[in-house]
Amino acid sequence: MIKIFLRILLAQLFVFSVMSCKDEEPASQESPEEIAVRELTDGGNANWVVANGGSVTQDGNNVTAAFSEFEIRFVSNQERKYTSTSNTLVDASGTWGFSGNNFDKIQLSGMLPAAGKEISFSRTGDKLILMFTVPFPEQARVTALAESYVFELVKE
Numbered sequence: 001m002i003k004i005f006l007r008i009l010l011a012q013l014f015v016f017s018v019m020s021c022k023d024e025e026p027a028s029q030e031s032p033e034e035i036a037v038r039e040l041t042d043g044g045n046a047n048w049v050v051a052n053g054g055s056v057t058q059d060g061n062n063v064t065a066a067f068s069e070f071e072i073r074f075v076s077n078q079e080r081k082y083t084s085t086s087n088t089l090v091d092a093s094g095t096w097g098f099s100g101n102n103f104d105k106i107q108l109s110g111m112l113p114a115a116g117k118e119i120s121f122s123r124t125g126d127k128l129i130l131m132f133t134v135p136f137p138e139q140a141r142v143t144a145l146a147e148s149y150v151f152e153l154v155k156e
Helices: 002-020 032-041 140-145
Strands: 045-049 055-058 071-075 081-084 093-099 102-108 119-124 127-134 147-155
Touching: 032 045, 032 071, 032 093, 032 102, 032 119
Parallel strands: none
Antiparallel strands: 045 071, 045 147, 055 147, 071 081, 081 093, 093 102, 102 119, 119 127, 127 147
16 A cells, blocks of 8 residues: 555656746847847837937936927838938938947938937837937037937837
8 A cells, every 4th residue: 555655656746846847948049139129129110209208308408398209210121221200310211220249339320410420229118218429510500419318219
């Protein structure tokens, strides 16, 4: 009787030990660049807006009202395009790319003040923060735009 009891006990222990073993999730095969692209584009395209809880500061001063209609869409295709509402800092459309091997910094193409500048970004949930500085130019027409900017954008 004890032998039967021990066999049942051993069988139960074996079953429980097998059931308690969890398959380990495979390590992410994404490169740092792929992860950064996904952060900006949600793996395809993502639209980021100031409206609905975003904000903009210029050298620490709240200028959200001046950028209340701002939005930018990043697309993760091979050409890495972006579109933006027409404003004084970012061109209406162009391409984006990483700043060298810095996968937390992008650069936008175009002619407006943010073009070609190193733009730091970070994402937490449905919020994207873009930070960049527009240096003081020799051209008087954009001097008022020169300063540091922080765009806190909300995913649309």
